[in-house]
Amino acid sequence: MAKGSTGRADIVVGGLFLTVSVVFFILSFDFPVKRAGLSPTIFPGFVTAVMFLLSAGLIIQGARKLRSEPSPAEIRPSGLTEEKKMFILRFILLAVLGIGYTRIISKAGFVLSTPFMLAGAMLIFNERKWYRILLVTVISTGILYSLFRIIFRVPLPRFDLY
Amino acid sequence: MYAVLEAIIFVFHPVHFFFLFIGVAGGIVVGALPGLTGSVGIILLLPFLFYVEPAVALIMLSGMFCGAIYGGSISAILISTPGTPSAAATLLDGYPLSQKGEAGKAIGVATIASTTGGIISVLCLIFIAPQLARFAVRFGPVEYFALMVFGLTIIASVSGESLIKGLLSGFFGLFIATIGMDPVMGYPRFTFGFTNLLLGFPMVSVLIGLFAVSQIFIQLEGVGKPQKAFNQRIKNVLPNRSELKRIFRVIIPSSLLGTFLGIIPGTGGAIASFMAYNEARRFSKDPDSFGTGNIEGIAAPEAANNGTTGGAMVPLLSLGIPGDVVTAVMLGALMVIGIRPGPLLFEQNPQVMNALFVGLMMAQFLILGLGLLSVRVFPKILKVPVRILFPVILTLCFVGAFSLSNSVYDMMVAFIFGLIGYGLRKMGFAAAPIILGVILGPIAEQELGRALIMSHGDWSVLLQSPIAIFFYCISILSVSYSLKSGLRKRKKS
Known part of the structure; x- marks a missing residue:
């Protein structure tokens, strides 16, 4: 704050x-x-x-x-600090990622677009270990899909070519 | 008596009890994690509440509320970072005690104090709320309108860094609420031809955006900084008999103080815990030991901030106006699941209210059990990497927003309000008054419309009820008080 x-x-x-x-x-x-x-x-x-x-x-x-x-x-005699610059970059990237996800999900579907969004967000949050990114994206997408699609029967967006 | 028995059976039904357990345990985790508060926890819970019956949703929400307030003390004690604002006073003595190698005892004292504070406040809630509701059931549209004005001004006047910003946030919320069809005539306002806007902005998406998504953007600021961790071994959780005697001397008055402050809308746990801490130090035989790891300095704020939980629910349940930020979010959550808090709630849904009271009481015992038994798990919760936690929460926010009406538009609204919320929070605007404006705005307009229809368009009807005048007076008083204290602060600085 x-x-x-x-x-x-x-x-x-x-x-x-x-x-x-x-x-x-x-x-x-x-x-x-x-x-x-x-x-x-x-x-x-x-x-x-x-x-x-x-x-x-x-x-x-x-x-x-x-x-x-x-x-x-x-x-700020020396302008933006390196830390601030990185934050602005991360902020813009996350904003673009979020808006992009809301645009893409209806076409690409939940299962295809969510792992990319999650991986992107993890990279923005500075996660660098690829195996961890892979594990978290697959497990989280799986859990959320099972919970909302299978248990709660929410019609999550599906891949739609046309 | 039969009704109480029925409520006990309802809460102890394995499925219902499981949901209560999830609420309390989830609340403790959310409260313990710095960066996540009770409000965020309640919002993350929202998408799941649609799939359970209202009474279960209500006890789950209350469990989350109580659990989060208690959970805030864990990170305050272990890593000197209060998980919730109301645990800020707990770290003054909690962290020094944990640094002395007695983190277990610090958490044990906090758990006992929180449970006792919670029990006392729930008892007060059980006795006060129905009486207040019985009185408020006489309210007509004029009184309701005045009550909504009071609800809006009192929260706006205590939130944010200045009165202007607090009020501006509240009016911004009211402005958001004016978008869509007006509640009296059904005329579309500010929709610009978008059919999606006819019903206004979806309230839950606005809530998710302003509280949860904006918090994720705030967390981006800390990326790259090392995450604090607690690496000591935790032992000796329970205080001995003489220590118990010492802490109970401060727990009882602090709990009552917390409950009383919780009932006053706009105060909340942070104020109560600092006041209780100061009082405990003032009446202590050894005031100099405060700040160095005195167990009374942990017990007093913890009893007080958990005392506010039941207290804050008194105006929420009986009048429909929230007592603090978390109950403001809870008000939104209750409206979403089809429960409109207010005096009629006690008349129309006595079973739901009884279940809530029993559930709240049980939540306190769950806090005691979970707090004492899983004390060694807490340092592990604090180790959850932010770089995994917040991306997962962001995804949950998106899916949660989508699930409410199976619409990508709701996801978009949540994300955009997240960006707006982040901007406003960075500029010193509080999110709670915005939410209150969004929630209370349509109710206030509807009641005003009704009052004017009944009076055939005579506006003086608004000033003909003594109860309404009372609410207007305390609204003016609260704003003038904040204005005065703001001026005093400026003079000092």
């Missing part, structure tokens, strides 16, 4: 939330209005309006923090 975010990060996240709240607040006006009772527009309108105020508050808080913080150049 983060020990505490920087002012700059607060401003960026606040800005993101602010944009989302403004866009969806405007979109909420398209919903029908009822004369009595609760219209579909009221709740989203209220939620996005409060989100807007809170995001603005976060941006102000971030700006205040920023004033008392040392500049980024003072904190």
